[in-house]
Amino acid sequence: MPKDWKAPSIIFLTYYLMATCALLLSRGEHSLAVVWYANAAMGVYFAGQHLLTQSRLHWPKALFAVLFASLAADLPFSQNVLMSFMLAVANVFAVFLSAYLIRQHAALDRAMHSPKDFMIILSCTCLIAPGVSASLGATVVSLQGVDTLFEAWSSGFIGHLSGGISMTAIALAYTLIGPRVLVQRALNLGNLASIGIALIVSFVALQYLSFPYIYVAAILLLVAFTSFEGMAISAIGISVSLSALIALGLEGFDASRQPHMPEVYSYIPLVLSFLPPMLLAVSMAATRRAKTEIVSIRRRAAQIYEKTPVAMHSIDDEGVITAVSDTWLDLLGYHRDDVVGQKSSVFLTKESQHRAIHEVLPTFFKTGRLDKVEYQFVKANGEILDIELSAILDTSSGVTRSFAVLGDVTLEKQLTQELSRDKELIEITLKSMGDGMVSTDTDGRISYLNPVAEQLIGIEQHEALGRKFEDVVMLCDVETQEVLPNPTAVKNQTGEQSRFSSTATLKSKTGDEFVVQQLVSPIIDKFNAVRGTVIVFQDITETRAISERMSYLAQHDVLTDLPNRLLLTDRLNHACSSHARTNHGFALLFMDLDNFKTINDTLGHNEGDKLLKVIAERLQSITRDNDTVCRLGGDEFIVLLEGVESSYDITRVCKQILNKINAPIWNERIEYSVTSSIGIAMCPKDGTDADTLMRRADAAMYRAKGLGRNTFSFYSTNLEQEASQRLKLEQDLRQAIETDQISIAYQPIIDAETQEVVYAEALCRWYDKDGHAVPPDVFIPVAEETRLINRLGQQLLAKVCKDIKVFVQQENAGYRKISVNISAVQLETPGFLKDVKRLLRTESIDSECLIFELTETSLMSDPDRSLKVMRKIRDLGIQIAIDDFGTGYSSLSYLKRYPVDILKIDREFVRDIEVDKQDKAFIKAIVSMAKVLDITVVAEGVETQKQARALTKMGCDYLQGYLFGKPGALQNKKPASAENKSAIQSVNYDI
Numbered sequence: 001m002p003k004d005w006k007a008p009s010i011i012f013l014t015y016y017l018m019a020t021c022a023l024l025l026s027r028g029e030h031s032l033a034v035v036w037y038a039n040a041a042m043g044v045y046f047a048g049q050h051l052l053t054q055s056r057l058h059w060p061k062a063l064f065a066v067l068f069a070s071l072a073a074d075l076p077f078s079q080n081v082l083m084s085f086m087l088a089v090a091n092v093f094a095v096f097l098s099a100y101l102i103r104q105h106a107a108l109d110r111a112m113h114s115p116k117d118f119m120i121i122l123s124c125t126c127l128i129a130p131g132v133s134a135s136l137g138a139t140v141v142s143l144q145g146v147d148t149l150f151e152a153w154s155s156g157f158i159g160h161l162s163g164g165i166s167m168t169a170i171a172l173a174y175t176l177i178g179p180r181v182l183v184q185r186a187l188n189l190g191n192l193a194s195i196g197i198a199l200i201v202s203f204v205a206l207q208y209l210s211f212p213y214i215y216v217a218a219i220l221l222l223v224a225f226t227s228f229e230g231m232a233i234s235a236i237g238i239s240v241s242l243s244a245l246i247a248l249g250l251e252g253f254d255a256s257r258q259p260h261m262p263e264v265y266s267y268i269p270l271v272l273s274f275l276p277p278m279l280l281a282v283s284m285a286a287t288r289r290a291k292t293e294i295v296s297i298r299r300r301a302a303q304i305y306e307k308t309p310v311a312m313h314s315i316d317d318e319g320v321i322t323a324v325s326d327t328w329l330d331l332l333g334y335h336r337d338d339v340v341g342q343k344s345s346v347f348l349t350k351e352s353q354h355r356a357i358h359e360v361l362p363t364f365f366k367t368g369r370l371d372k373v374e375y376q377f378v379k380a381n382g383e384i385l386d387i388e389l390s391a392i393l394d395t396s397s398g399v400t401r402s403f404a405v406l407g408d409v410t411l412e413k414q415l416t417q418e419l420s421r422d423k424e425l426i427e428i429t430l431k432s433m434g435d436g437m438v439s440t441d442t443d444g445r446i447s448y449l450n451p452v453a454e455q456l457i458g459i460e461q462h463e464a465l466g467r468k469f470e471d472v473v474m475l476c477d478v479e480t481q482e483v484l485p486n487p488t489a490v491k492n493q494t495g496e497q498s499r500f501s502s503t504a505t506l507k508s509k510t511g512d513e514f515v516v517q518q519l520v521s522p523i524i525d526k527f528n529a530v531r532g533t534v535i536v537f538q539d540i541t542e543t544r545a546i547s548e549r550m551s552y553l554a555q556h557d558v559l560t561d562l563p564n565r566l567l568l569t570d571r572l573n574h575a576c577s578s579h580a581r582t583n584h585g586f587a588l589l590f591m592d593l594d595n596f597k598t599i600n601d602t603l604g605h606n607e608g609d610k611l612l613k614v615i616a617e618r619l620q621s622i623t624r625d626n627d628t629v630c631r632l633g634g635d636e637f638i639v640l641l642e643g644v645e646s647s648y649d650i651t652r653v654c655k656q657i658l659n660k661i662n663a664p665i666w667n668e669r670i671e672y673s674v675t676s677s678i679g680i681a682m683c684p685k686d687g688t689d690a691d692t693l694m695r696r697a698d699a700a701m702y703r704a705k706g707l708g709r710n711t712f713s714f715y716s717t718n719l720e721q722e723a724s725q726r727l728k729l730e731q732d733l734r735q736a737i738e739t740d741q742i743s744i745a746y747q748p749i750i751d752a753e754t755q756e757v758v759y760a761e762a763l764c765r766w767y768d769k770d771g772h773a774v775p776p777d778v779f780i781p782v783a784e785e786t787r788l789i790n791r792l793g794q795q796l797l798a799k800v801c802k803d804i805k806v807f808v809q810q811e812n813a814g815y816r817k818i819s820v821n822i823s824a825v826q827l828e829t830p831g832f833l834k835d836v837k838r839l840l841r842t843e844s845i846d847s848e849c850l851i852f853e854l855t856e857t858s859l860m861s862d863p864d865r866s867l868k869v870m871r872k873i874r875d876l877g878i879q880i881a882i883d884d885f886g887t888g889y890s891s892l893s894y895l896k897r898y899p900v901d902i903l904k905i906d907r908e909f910v911r912d913i914e915v916d917k918q919d920k921a922f923i924k925a926i927v928s929m930a931k932v933l934d935i936t937v938v939a940e941g942v943e944t945q946k947q948a949r950a951l952t953k954m955g956c957d958y959l960q961g962y963l964f965g966k967p968g969a970l971q972n973k974k975p976a977s978a979e980n981k982s983a984i985q986s987v988n989y990d991i
Helices: 003-026 038-047 049-053 059-077 081-105 108-113 115-144 149-186 189-208 212-226 228-248 263-307 326-332 350-367 410-432 451-457 487-494 541-555 565-582 596-603 605-621 647-661 690-706 717-738 776-785 789-809 824-828 832-843 856-860 863-875 892-897 907-911 917-933 945-954 978-985
Strands: 311-315 321-324 369-378 384-394 401-408 436-440 446-449 474-476 500-507 513-524 530-539 586-593 628-633 636-642 676-683 712-714 743-751 757-767 818-821 850-855 879-885 902-905 936-939
Touching: 003 038, 003 059, 003 149, 003 228, 038 049, 038 059, 038 081, 038 115, 038 149, 059 081, 081 115, 108 115, 108 149, 108 263, 115 149, 115 263, 149 189, 149 228, 149 263, 189 212, 189 228, 212 228, 212 263, 228 263, 263 321, 311 326, 326 401, 350 369, 350 384, 369 401, 384 410, 436 451, 446 451, 451 530, 487 513, 487 530, 513 541, 541 565, 565 586, 565 628, 565 636, 565 676, 565 690, 586 647, 586 690, 596 605, 605 628, 605 636, 605 647, 636 647, 647 676, 647 712, 676 690, 690 712, 690 717, 717 776, 717 789, 743 789, 757 776, 757 789, 776 789, 789 818, 789 824, 789 832, 824 850, 824 856, 824 863, 832 863, 850 856, 850 863, 856 863, 856 879, 863 879, 892 917, 902 907, 902 917, 907 917, 917 936, 917 945
Parallel strands: 676 712, 757 818, 818 850, 850 879, 879 902, 902 936
Antiparallel strands: 311 321, 311 401, 369 384, 384 401, 436 446, 436 530, 474 500, 500 513, 513 530, 586 636, 586 676, 628 636, 743 757
């Protein structure tokens, strides 16, 4: 069966069964049934269909189902098809009308517990709709001539009335609670007993008792007290039973005793006996529902009270707690059973108990209200809570009851105390600040001054409060002393949230002036609105003076008070920038004192410092105000000549500088003078940036030193080439030392009389990666300047010691003693002699096998220290030779003072001995002096037999030179090639 025909089919079947039942029980010989249930039941069903299915009823199909069901039920009892059809139409109309009226005028869902709505439904199903339907049916019957119009109408109306009042209650129950619930309630033991008793009593009364409807009404009234459903089932049961009895002729009353009353009127008492019980059942249902709702409301009210998220309790007129919320219990940690029935004061501290009993509660019961009374409650765990209690008194129900709300203000009180402490701390902090602080409101009026601000401004806080900031605080520009605009007013007008700081002069009311660092910031509230301004004054008067002094010291040399490298760099960069703008050139003079170290070592560092001060004063005296004289450090000075572009002018200035510096200087003991070497770089000729000019002036200065010192030199491109070559030489030398590429050649020294070798001199040799010999006088100075000479000397001395062992093994007596050149740098190096001792011990060499050759200049750089070192060398058993004697100081005093074993006359005197009488006289003097001091004399550079005979005749002990042998390797030595012969012959700067 299609789904949309299921409901019409059920309607058809239900109506057909109820109509057939009515016709079987009450039609008889009449053309109309005496009792008609179907219309009332179907009308209520149609009216409440939406309550059962939650969907709209398909009315056309439903009404057609009723029409066909009515025809199907009536046709077997009727011989007039037209009359059956018209009666069916009347039934359809009655069903539609009753359903429509119920939907329009009654609240069907309340009918079981609303007497008003129940009566409206009864009126629709039992009066209005039956009256209209009976009129239609009576018209049809009277037209057929079966009965008169009135008889037909009354028969039809009463039949619909009696059937309707019997069926309406059960139809309502079916519609409102559904068939399943209806059956469950009907099967209830109490309902079953009530229904059974009602049916039995009714049957007996109708069968055997007079006035049976009184008993029917009575029993139905009793059933109505139990339930509406029981009364409804009992009513339909009694109605069906009565109809069956009448149909079977078994009714207890004798109709013949009422000869003028038709059979149909026998149902009127039944109708009257049903109506009161039904109304009572509805009323009882309404009462039960009301009680249930009241109980439910009370329960919900109690639940709401208990579950409210506010801590609440209620007390009676004796102060006993009658109700309490869960929040109250959670707040204090108690259980409900421990609280309800207890006096509220039990949960207070003793102090709060006394106050509550003697002050608060008596006043509360009089006034009926409390507002934010402060109590201290005791929690279950003993903790104390600060509570604010507000309450009202309710006596409207005749019972005194209060409703109190508790607010936990423990945290608020703690915060208040903390805020109070913080406020006190802030006040102490502000008063203890080392800086002055002033705050203003939005109008720029002073609202606070701390003590430091009072001291700086020269006014007390009570005098300043409420006054305009600019009337109290005077800020001026540090440089111009012009009055500055009010910084707090700027902040208030712009509403800026940023902070700014600046330096200003604060003029006090007392006449004092302070340099202050001011920090200004707006006061912003939580709504991001400007509420004023705060300004902090930090007194930096002393700090600024110290800063200026520190800045000055950072840019000036402490000793001479001249600008240092930092300030020079700034001025030099400024001069370069000025040249870029104006195209005006300038000159940079790089000046270095000659032999300043010697003065420091001989006269002391104090005298050296005095000398530097004198030089600084002399340079400043001959330069202009717009020139810059700077000390780089040590004995280096820089002179920046602004606007000087002519070489002539520069030369004139340099000569003045040299003459001024060379002027005699007096100290407490002696008079002495110094010279200087000056390098010159010109802008833009030699460069336009500071680094280039400094580098090139430095290179020119070294060129001046190379020219013999006490002179000046202009920069040229050749200088950079020389510097580049020197840098490369240094790198190559460093690599050669690291890879042990420097070797040793030995030159014999012979006895002048016997011509036998007495010892040999070790000479270092270096061949670069291309095989070219690098002269010692080229790389040795570089080694000394870079202090690579220390490592190189250790390497060569170790090789000499190893070679001595070889000489000894070869029984070569002339080479058992070797002389080694020692640099002044090595003598000055701490630990030099320790290294020598360790080497002798490691190689197992006798110290008498070594001779250390020292130059005069190395000894005189620090005479006292040299004497100590020489004595320690002699203590080791090593002999000392003075190399290149005659080219330095050549003083008899130092020869007498120093432990010297050998003097080596420089080859410069030997070379021209045959033709130069002065050289010959000088050599004779040296030999005579050495004989007196018992010092052995060695003549260097002997290349001819004439030189050898002349030197021997003069008394020289030993001779050395190419005449007797060139420097060579220890074994398998090869003669010098023509390619490097000249280089070898020029060697005299040995290690």
